[in-house]
Amino acid sequence: MNYWLVKSEPTTYSWDQLEKDGKTTWDGVRNFAARIHLNTMKKGDHVLFYHSNEGKEVVGISKVTKEAFPDPTATEGQWVAVELAPHKKLKKPVTLETIKADKALQNIYLVRQGRLSVMPLEKAEFDHIVKLGS
DNA sequence: GCCAACGTTGGC
DNA sequence: GCCAACGTTGGC
Numbered sequence: 001m002n003y004w005l006v007k008s009e010p011t012t013y014s015w016d017q018l019e020k021d022g023k024t025t026w027d028g029v030r031n032f033a034a035r036i037h038l039n040t041m042k043k044g045d046h047v048l049f050y051h052s053n054e055g056k057e058v059v060g061i062s063k064v065t066k067e068a069f070p071d072p073t074a075t076e077g078q079w080v081a082v083e084l085a086p087h088k089k090l091k092k093p094v095t096l097e098t099i100k101a102d103k104a105l106q107n108i109y110l111v112r113q114g115r116l117s118v119m120p121l122e123k124a125e126f127d128h129i130v131k132l133g134s
Numbered sequence: 135g136c137c138a139a140c141g142t143t144g145g146c
Numbered sequence: 147g148c149c150a151a152c153g154t155t156g157g158c
Contacts (some may be wrong), residue, residue: 007143007144009143009144031153031154032153032154033153052143052144052145053143053144053145056144056145096145113151113152114143114144114145114150114151114152115142115143115144115151115152115153116152117143
């Protein structure tokens with residue numbers, strides 16, 4: 001089992017929308033590093049859902065329900081998408097501020113490399129964020 | 135293959 | 147709305 005974090009601007013696609021839809025195709029990723037991560041995702045992996053720009057907080061845990069397949073929105077290039085479904089909403093969102101202030105989370109990509117939209121997490125880091133949110 | 139210029143993302 | 151950071155592109 002691997003652990004991940006994906007970002008979305010809530011004005012584009014929010015956690016609430018994911019809960020309403022029941023599942024979604026996570027497409028539109030056009031970044032080489034992010035693509036490698038999408039390709040590594042396995043069915044059942046847990047994925048933290050982060051709202052960028054508005055909120056700037058981790059709001060829920062989603063699950064990979066379909067492993068990487070060709071991105072239907074890509075007209076050129078070998079881009080991939082996965083399918084995600086909501087798993088559990090965090091009782092209280094974990095803000096970027098909290099994460100930045102937490103010694104155990106200093107090394108996650110979210111802090112070190114703000115622009116990456118799909119990133120891996122260590123199990124300990126994942127568990128820690130979930131704990132902060134419960 | 136290097137590096138400058140440019141575009142995009144995302145925090146503030 | 148601004149700007150820093152970083153990825154990508156293109157000229158040499």
